[in-house]
Amino acid sequence: MKFKFLILSILIATNSIAQNFSGEIEYEIKIIPKNKNFNLDSLMNIKKGSIAKYVITNNKYKSTYYKDNLETYSYTYDDVSKRMYDNYVENPYITYRDSRRANFNYKGSKIHLDSTLIILDKSCFMVEYDSDYGKSKVYYSNEIKVAYDSFKGHKVGNWYEKLKEVDGCLSIKTITEFDEYYEIQEAVKITPRTLDNEEFSLPENKKVVASYTALDKRVELEQPNQNVINCYLSKIQDAIEKKGIKDSKTSYLSFVVTDTGDIKYVDALEDDSLGLFKVAIDILDNCDLKFIAGEIDGKPVSSLTYFPIEFNPKK
Structure with missing residues (x-):
């Protein structure tokens, strides 16, 4: 040696x-x-x-x-x-x-x-x-x-x-x-x-945002009100019935939460054969879910985050 x-x-x-x-x-x-x-x-x-x-x-x-x-x-x-x-x-x-x-x-x-x-x-x-x-x-x-x-x-x-x-x-x-x-x-x-x-x-035509790993404090979902909950559950149940879902499934979305809490660039991580990713995107676009921006050094920043939409049929 x-x-x-x-x-x-x-x-x-x-x-x-x-x-x-x-x-x-x-x-x-x-x-x-x-x-x-x-x-x-x-x-x-x-x-x-x-x-x-x-x-x-x-x-x-x-x-x-x-x-x-x-x-x-x-x-x-x-x-x-x-x-x-x-x-x-x-x-x-x-x-x-x-x-x-x-x-x-x-x-x-x-x-x-x-x-x-x-x-x-x-x-x-x-x-x-x-x-x-x-x-x-x-x-x-x-x-x-x-x-x-x-x-x-x-x-x-x-x-x-x-x-x-x-x-x-x-x-x-x-x-x-x-x-x-x-x-x-x-x-x-x-x-x-x-x-x-x-x-x-870097390309000048693209927005630069933090990865979730760069954050000191991660993005959080605000406590939803009853209208948001009703919208969410209604779209989930409708998809379960129309698509005949028997087992639990999850569709994962990626999107940017800006420093002011706006949601941009919503996309699905996977395009599943049942089309549940479309339902998941619809929920995020139309059910008024709100998120609290992530932070670096105590200041809110725009960042990429991931969020699961779960489809759980009643047993």
Whole structure:
């Protein structure tokens, strides 16, 4: 173990004089099922894409996903606000997370200097990670690195600690194991270049709102009056009878609650075959449910929230 640590220290010292990377890494994403009965098409439909283009320099980065050559999603880190901005192309809004709030519990890592690969003519060493997200093997090259101190405090993805452990080296290949499949993300093109601030800018035609994870105080439903309750129950019972529902079902809605309590951008998380999502949207649109805005630092903010509409037939 001491010998491996010494070798790693030498590698880091040798490469510390190398210029920090600024540019773009293009990754190809593949799914490998563990068994032949796995529904690969169903999984690919919900994945963000098969290509990811990652631009990074000290203090900032942006990752953009593509499916069938069309952009689907991107997330951008801003060092000034410490926010991560999530932009789904189909949504009329962008949400932000606080990068200083961890999203997973990381259990540990192990560096394997003797487990190496040559990827894009670069020698890579491997690190194993274990977390609530799953187990993964990540290959790094000492030739592609950033100043890890420029991301200090970035806890989402355990990003700062992972960078620090490998002296700022960036992932060249990642293999993540899930219950039924492996996901492999491997660099297919690395392009060093100067990055302009415009490459990290957000679309000006979209409203920016907080993710629920960024809130200090979550959105709350106001106590409904009897008219609201009657409207809600009437639409639920009507749907149960017309659609012949025998078992309890739930339709989940997403929407933005503005800092003044207005409801915008109502959508269903899933379009069920019975059309209950339409009833759920109708309830939110027409039954006058009211919500109290979420808060950050004691101030109300606009934020994305989720709300269940339950259809429970009488037994």
